[in-house]
Amino acid sequence: xxxxxxxxxxxxxxxxxxxxxxxxxxxxxxxxxxxxxxxxxxxxxxxxxxxxxxxxxxxxxxxxxxxxxxxxxxxxxxxxxxxxxxxxxxxxxxxxxxxxxxxxxxxxxxxxxxxxxxxxxxxxxxxxxxxxxxxxxxxxxxxxxxxxxxxxxxxxxxxxxxxxxxxxxxxxxxxxxx
Numbered sequence: 001x002x003x004x005x006x007x008x009x010x011x012x013x014x015x016x017x018x019x020x021x022x023x024x025x026x027x028x029x030x031x032x033x034x035x036x037x038x039x040x041x042x043x044x045x046x047x048x049x050x051x052x053x054x055x056x057x058x059x060x061x062x063x064x065x066x067x068x069x070x071x072x073x074x075x076x077x078x079x080x081x082x083x084x085x086x087x088x089x090x091x092x093x094x095x096x097x098x099x100x101x102x103x104x105x106x107x108x109x110x111x112x113x114x115x116x117x118x119x120x121x122x123x124x125x126x127x128x129x130x131x132x133x134x135x136x137x138x139x140x141x142x143x144x145x146x147x148x149x150x151x152x153x154x155x156x157x158x159x160x161x162x163x164x165x166x167x168x169x170x171x172x173x174x175x176x177x178x
Contacts, residue, residue, distance in 0.1 A: 047149070050116075054151045057115035058142040059177065062157040065119070065140045068104035069159065075102065080134040081159065083124035085110045116150025117142045122171070123158075141171045 023031070068088045069081050076099045082088045089110020090101025097103045108114045123139040139158045144151030147169035154166035156173035164173035 051144075051149065051151050054116040054144070055153060055155075058117040058119075058151065058155050059163060061109055061114055061117070061119060062140055062142055062155055062163055064105065064109065065121075066157050066161050068102070069138065069140075071104050072102050078129075078132050078134065080126070080136055081124070081138045083121055083126075083135050083138060085112055085119060085121055113145070116145050118145055141173075143171060144169050 065085070065088065072082045072088060073080060075097070079099050082099075082102065085105065087100055088102055089105040089107060090097065090103040091107070092103055094101060106114075109119060112119050119140065119142050121138050121140050123137070124135050125137045126133045126135045128134070137159050139156055141154065141156050143154040143166075152167075152169060154168070154170045154173065155163055155177070156166070156171060157163045163177040165175045165177055166173045167175060
């Protein structure tokens, strides 16, 4: 009997389930709130980085157009410079290069659109020599497709090779680029 009383006095009732490892609802809400705050800070910075990358790509593309123009003028001296991106571009499978399809630019650039910018060759001046039009000057432009989103500034280059920017995103390029 003594043993029975001792057993009853020392008997512990079955405990509730042990607490499982994991986060409480409040802890999860705090973590999610912190992640949302970080995302709200990071997303505008990411968009700004993208537009900066697009601007850098536009500047490099204008340099490629300038180099293609020099090659075009060398290969087709009777024509001078090309007055269209299509004349600088062209498909290599369509046959040998010609003055109308010199195959000097990448396809996406010769179509006039690349990395959030629209490219064009404008302000072509020509003279006529022996009944042949010869373009003596040009200006290549790059403007953002959506100012403030795909880029902030517009860019221009001419036959001198100097790239200038338009801070408003257009083609009124007055600010020299270093």
